[in-house]
Amino acid sequence: MSTATEKPKLAVWKFASCDGCQLSLLDCEDELLAVADAIEIANFAEATRRVVDGPYELSLVEGSITTAHDAERIRQVRAQSKFLVTIGACATAGGIQALRNWRDVAEMASVVYASPEVLETLATSTPISDHVPVDFELRGCPVNKKQLVEVVLAFLHRRKPLVSAHSVCLECKLRGNPCVMVAHGAPCLGPVTQAGCGAICPAYNRACFGCYGPMESPNTAALSAQWSAMGVPDRDIMRAYRSYNGYASPFREESDKHDH
Amino acid sequence: MTTEAPVLLSREHFDALLAALAKRGYTVVGPTVRDGTIVYDEIGRPEELPVGWTDEQEGGHYRLKRREDEALFGYVVGPQSWKKYLHPPRLRLVKAERDGDGALVFTDGDEAEPPRYAFLGMRSCELHAMTIQDRVFLGGAAADSHYERRRKRVFSIGVSCGEAGGTCFCASMNTGPAVTDRTPHDLALTEVIDSGRHFFVVAAGSDEGREVLAELPVTPAGDGDVAAAKERVDRAAASMGRSLNAEGVRELLRENLEHPRWDDVAQRCLTCANCTMVCPTCFCTTVEDVTDLTGDHAERWRRWDSCFTMDFTWMHGGGARQSAKSRYRQWLTHKLSTWHDQFDSSGCVGCGRCVSWCPVGIDLTEEIAAIRDSEPPAQPDES
Numbered sequence: 001m002s003t004a005t006e007k008p009k010l011a012v013w014k015f016a017s018c019d020g021c022q023l024s025l026l027d028c029e030d031e032l033l034a035v036a037d038a039i040e041i042a043n044f045a046e047a048t049r050r051v052v053d054g055p056y057e058l059s060l061v062e063g064s065i066t067t068a069h070d071a072e073r074i075r076q077v078r079a080q081s082k083f084l085v086t087i088g089a090c091a092t093a094g095g096i097q098a099l100r101n102w103r104d105v106a107e108m109a110s111v112v113y114a115s116p117e118v119l120e121t122l123a124t125s126t127p128i129s130d131h132v133p134v135d136f137e138l139r140g141c142p143v144n145k146k147q148l149v150e151v152v153l154a155f156l157h158r159r160k161p162l163v164s165a166h167s168v169c170l171e172c173k174l175r176g177n178p179c180v181m182v183a184h185g186a187p188c189l190g191p192v193t194q195a196g197c198g199a200i201c202p203a204y205n206r207a208c209f210g211c212y213g214p215m216e217s218p219n220t221a222a223l224s225a226q227w228s229a230m231g232v233p234d235r236d237i238m239r240a241y242r243s244y245n246g247y248a249s250p251f252r253e254e255s256d257k258h259d260h
Numbered sequence: 261m262t263t264e265a266p267v268l269l270s271r272e273h274f275d276a277l278l279a280a281l282a283k284r285g286y287t288v289v290g291p292t293v294r295d296g297t298i299v300y301d302e303i304g305r306p307e308e309l310p311v312g313w314t315d316e317q318e319g320g321h322y323r324l325k326r327r328e329d330e331a332l333f334g335y336v337v338g339p340q341s342w343k344k345y346l347h348p349p350r351l352r353l354v355k356a357e358r359d360g361d362g363a364l365v366f367t368d369g370d371e372a373e374p375p376r377y378a379f380l381g382m383r384s385c386e387l388h389a390m391t392i393q394d395r396v397f398l399g400g401a402a403a404d405s406h407y408e409r410r411r412k413r414v415f416s417i418g419v420s421c422g423e424a425g426g427t428c429f430c431a432s433m434n435t436g437p438a439v440t441d442r443t444p445h446d447l448a449l450t451e452v453i454d455s456g457r458h459f460f461v462v463a464a465g466s467d468e469g470r471e472v473l474a475e476l477p478v479t480p481a482g483d484g485d486v487a488a489a490k491e492r493v494d495r496a497a498a499s500m501g502r503s504l505n506a507e508g509v510r511e512l513l514r515e516n517l518e519h520p521r522w523d524d525v526a527q528r529c530l531t532c533a534n535c536t537m538v539c540p541t542c543f544c545t546t547v548e549d550v551t552d553l554t555g556d557h558a559e560r561w562r563r564w565d566s567c568f569t570m571d572f573t574w575m576h577g578g579g580a581r582q583s584a585k586s587r588y589r590q591w592l593t594h595k596l597s598t599w600h601d602q603f604d605s606s607g608c609v610g611c612g613r614c615v616s617w618c619p620v621g622i623d624l625t626e627e628i629a630a631i632r633d634s635e636p637p638a639q640p641d642e643s
Binding site: 150225 | 537563618
């Protein structure tokens with residue numbers, strides 16, 4: 001039992017990932033000192049070599065599970081953590097590296113590596129929630145730093161994080177972005193993608209890439225039908241869904257429908 | 261009331277209108293081109309209006325096109341509506357601070373004095389939409405002081421439409437295209453470009469409108485000028501891109517809550533919420549509390565929400581309207597049927613925004629027609 005003067009311990013863990021989501025935490029320049037004041041950063045390799053032993057109040061987990069070693073390590077992380085929150089597309093959906101799930105990994109390894117026999121890798125890249133119970137999943141590739149601070153605060157204050165699961169469209173309209181799909185004919189994933197980024201891409205006249213994964217009630221079939229009517233070939237529809245969050249079920253199933 | 265004879269303001273003198281409004285302390289907002297669409301923003305000079313542009317609209321489709329003339333108002337409505345000024349997308353309601361003794365001190369979050377806006381170029385459907393939102397926000401026990409503070413300062417300049425858009429159906433809803441005394445307004449314009457002349461037939465709709473008009477270099481409008489203006493608006497009324505048989509639609513929807521068409525539209529609906537965001541009468545919001553890291557400062561914000569989100573009906577255990585069918589049905593039946601019960605009018609003004617800005621082009625006029633044209637559903641007592 002911790003005393004009132006002890007600060008809750010936060011640990012940040014990396015699995016198969018690019019470190020971008022961890023960097024979002026470091027990117028919280030203005031907020032970081034206040035965060036460090038409120039909590040003890042007990043394990044965060046991107047920020048400090050100092051490691052404080054668990055158990056931890058809150059573990060932020062970045063990355064997907066791609067090796068047997070990591071599949072075991074995530075169990076140890078879970079065992080030491082009161083709350084476990086996954087951050088980013090890799091940890092919540094398997095990430096871009098989950099493209100391997102549609103391929104023969106042994107064959108790819110033989111093409112890429114001079115000595116593929118030294119590799120110890122699983123055939124798949126899977127989200128953390130496939131391996132251990134997860135208390136909250138924060139989406140994004142990378143995560144939005146404001147949402148990250150909000151989630152950390154919410155868990156420390158024992159309240160529900162203020163993170164919406166509706167479409168990106170709502171954020172576009174709040175921001176006053178004209179719709180790139182209706183006004184420019186751009187194939188946009190916004191209608192089936194979860195908000196959180198603040199509709200950055202449409203604000204610069206780019207279609208949504210789906211970095212935040214499927215929204216709460218994604219009608220991917222209806223969106224694909226409209227893209228087809230706009231002249232988007234099946235192969236491009238398949239590729240659009242099969243990116244950072246391609247292995248999240250609604251996107252995975254829709255991409256498979258267009259994989260001929 | 262518009263009682264005096266209309267007058268004529270030439271295109272060359274249009275900047276005098278902007279100057280007169282600025283002199284009175286108004287921030288003039290009106291249509292302008294941005295990112296391939298016509299949005300509403302501050303207007304300093306007539307050239308900042310979408311001069312010589314028109315819009316091509318269909319279900320899920322919007323493109324700007326050049327006109328062959330230099331009309332200032334030669335298009336219909338775009339993705340935004342005036343509600344963004346009167347009912348802002350995000351609004352801070354309350355601020356809370358913890359003082360030195362640990363007590364919470366609450367202060368007004370919407371303390372800044374809003375600008376006095378002059379809305380330049382409100383179409384008849386939009387004036388009707390504002391009137392509908394007035395009924396929502398200004399009456400009864402749920403009167404909204406934030407809306408009222410902004411609304412009571414507005415100077416409205418209506419523009420009767422000379423052309424109808426591809427998704428327009430105001431003629432069906434009896435909300436346009438002519439700006440009339442059925443909706444409060446300060447000035448009403450009709451643009452005419454004819455035989456090398458470019459002018460506006462102008463009528464005042466309020467005392468302040470008359471005062472502004474008295475400051476402008478206007479001339480009496482000839483009978484031919486007034487007739488030319490009327491002819492254009494009549495032509496717009498006859499060329500609506502859509503129509504909706506509004507007769508009995510309130511009862512039609514009330515009696516068809518289990519119609520198979522709801523399943524059909526649910527197959528197409530993205531539940532993305534775009535229709536509610538672009539609708540000039542949709543008013544729903546959610547409230548969010550934010551705290552800083554110290555926990556000593558908190559704010560309560562209101563932001564637009566939609567009956568298409570799951571959180572909208574969140575109660576213990578989940579959202580009440582889980583299916584796309586239930587959410588689309590809620591929106592359409594509220595807009596066209598239960599709005600009457602609640603606010604004594606339809607919630608639809610026939611502007612067509614929900615049709616144009618639906619990414620997959622779902623068209624409420626088609627949905628209503630499909631329900632109306634189908635075989636009458638079996639009565640429960642007959643089955």
